[in-house]
């Protein structure tokens with residue numbers, strides 16, 4: 117196995133195309149600027165998910181515009197003109213932030229979190245949006261909104277972004293004109309009516325961790341329901357397909373940045389469902405690229421179609437790995 | 441308004457058919473045997489949801505087979521040969537049961553609840569299933585399983601039911617041969633792959649309260665996200681449609697027993713989505729029957745199709761009620 121890993125690492129800097137020549141982009145998920153170099157060294161063709169919580173969690177105050185710019189710019193510069201998808205603040209749920217005064221909730225995963233918190237606290241949100249705009253001159257920035265469940269959340273965020281743009285323009289502070297704005301697909305509703313949301317965004321990225329826990333009503337951290345929690349459930353895969361179809365129809369990009377995206381056993385099905393971009397922890401990239409090179413897209417599509425009709429996640433996993 | 445209510449009550453015992461002659465069955469949700477008479481007086485054509493938690497919550501011990509039989513038989517007898525859908529134990533989530541030793545969970549709504557608890561505690565479950573089987577000789581019993589998210593849960597329950605049947609047969613205890621076994625559609629996955637589940641069940645009933653909170657990732661009891669929680673969200677309506685189509689394809693019945701089912705403003709859309717059975721609190725039945733009589737199924741279908749393409753629940757509500 118070590119030999120296979122070495123071989124994969126050697127070819128990590130090359131593109132990953134299926135055996136019939138379909139290009140699949142392999143991106144990295146990172147949690148701090150320091151992770152950028154390792155991502156590049158492992159062959160990341162972009163950042164599919166840059167989590168910004170570290171900025172907020174490592175401080176005892178709201179991070180300033182300047183503190184944020186430093187972090188975002190570092191990654192944008194490191195990745196030169198490769199896409200860097202930065203996710204706006206995703207607190208609440210299982211991530212508390214002492215100075216944010218988050219409410220005590222009975223079911224925090226179904227509560228006041230992520231984009232919900234940000235839209236309710238526009239001062240906090242605008243500081244981040246301005247920092248993102250100001251960083252955008254250093255590379256190819258894509259802004260991604262977590263936990264979107266309806267159209268208004270996108271529209272409200274875009275209004276805030278426009279407000280930020282106007283304020284920066286008044287002060288003659290530059291920012292890129294070409295920033296993409298997209299959403300995570302992690303609330304089931306967003307996948308179910310992805311065709312409606314797709315018209316308002318530049319890209320969509322499927323976050324399978326949350327999408328799975330909501331679609332299956334099974335807390336991803338609860339051992340009592342761990343036997344029910346599996347992103348390979350046919351219903352989750354159907355939502356992946358629906359999202360890809362909606363993106364395709366709207367002419368925008370659909371990627372995936374949850375755990376499932378780095379699962380080599382499932383890669384054939386994911387490609388068969390229509391994904392062209394997979395984002396994962398840096399260490400998983402070389403093997404995934406090698407895996408992609410073994411896949412033929414015709415048989416991938418056949419496997420995907422079969423998976424959608426299975427009765428359970430276990431049945432799906434057995435279909436790609438009889439020894440499962 | 442009082443006059444309209446009186447008029448509705450007068451005609452409550454009659455069937456509800458749309459203006460173009462399509463029959464819609466209106467059932468009642470009840471929480472204890474004592475509610476049966478009022479349901480009948482209000483024109484209930486059956487029980488769409490008989491919650492059995494009261495039996496467990498009002499006692500300090502697991503209710504015995506005999507205690508349960510008494511409750512179930514009372515309702516079955518009162519409804520003679522009208523359908524009585526009894527839901528198996530739905531504890532956990534927001535319903536604690538001190539003597540059940542439920543685990544403390546971070547997100548109980550995404551936890552060890554309902555069918556999950558019952559399958560993990562077969563002795564508790566079998567007592568209820570036997571009580572249901574033994575009660576079945578008194579009327580038209582349909583057994584409904586809450587929180588199903590995959591095929592195995594249905595199959596395991598059916599095995600337990602067969603075990604119970606064998607044990608009763610050995611003791612010469614009678615039960616009906618014709619009991620229907622169905623599921624609540626309240627976990628998004630169940631709606632999303634309803635076509636797969638439909639092959640294993642005799643009926644499906646959409647529980648919009650839980651379905652909405654999972655589909656929108658918004659705790660139905662959390663004020664902080666109350667502005668996001670609305671069963672009229674187009675994504676929830678799409679799941680309703682998907683369920684109706686799957687049921688139709690499989691030749692089984694699809695009903696609805698959540699709050700949405702009793703929302704007269706939404707009745708036109710619900711009928712347009714393909715529902716033939718709506719179950720609600722007894723008091724809402726007369727007005728709903730009157731409402732159904734005003735609806736034409738062609739325009740209902742048009743309204744439903746439009747609703748599925750809206751951007752938000754508010755937009756859906758405005759489409760049926762411009763003053764919303």
Ligand SMILES: [Mg+2]
Pocket residue numbers: 262263302323325326
């Ligand atoms: Mg998430």
Ligand SMILES: [Mg+2]
Pocket residue numbers: 586587626647649650
């Ligand atoms: Mg429920």
